[in-house]
Amino acid sequence: MDRNRVLLERLWPMDGQLALSAEAEHEMRADDYVLEMPQSGERIVGRDRMRAMQREYPGPPSIQVLEITGAGDHFVVLGRSDYGGDIYYVANIVEFGNGRIVRETRIYGAPFEPPAWRAKYATSPPQ
Template sequence: MDDHEIRAALDRHWAASEAGDFDAEHQIYAEDAVLDYPQSGERIRGRRNIQSSRAAQPNRKRFTVRCITGAGALWVTEYILAYDGRPSFTVSIMEFRDGKVAHETQYFADPFEPGPSRAQWAERMA
């Protein structure tokens, strides 16, 4: 699978995530994929367990992809994941093997107010 095909698979994955299509969303994962959430210390093994854990999440989720970059086996997606309207800035690091995601690590960060010590050098992002 070349970079263009992986990028297309990622576009389908994130579109399916936004649509709540759990079957299409998880086609990108290898059967033995591993998903890590370092902030909570959780590791989920296997595509079916990853899909089940996400389907069991009760909140309404919205995905807004900001940037996808990568090449070869390593791809990073920056996106905003909103649970019931509350945004969380998220980074997904996906490692591919044989055209499927073998390992994903996701990091989440809540928004915060800008620090006054940086005000003279900073501008507000849209």
């Protein structure tokens, strides 16, 4: 199995239980790591800044991984995130370099009611 995929599966296991310590997660990131969150306009630059931000996170993150796709140095992790009782879907684009995560772009979307005109074409995805 792809080494980078194994690292991602350790970081975000499919059972939703974050298995790594904060320090082990910290070690998976490159020193010049960048996290982009386009919807909020935030950019966290540096592994140490990311770790400092995580220390102030208001409660443990709750992420249900739905799928991990990709190979080599580029992956996408799709999931559902509970943020203070609000559910968001997340697409996390992950880039590796030298065996560490160098960049993530996290795109969040809140669920919404589909328009009625699409009902005859659509089915509900599995939960």
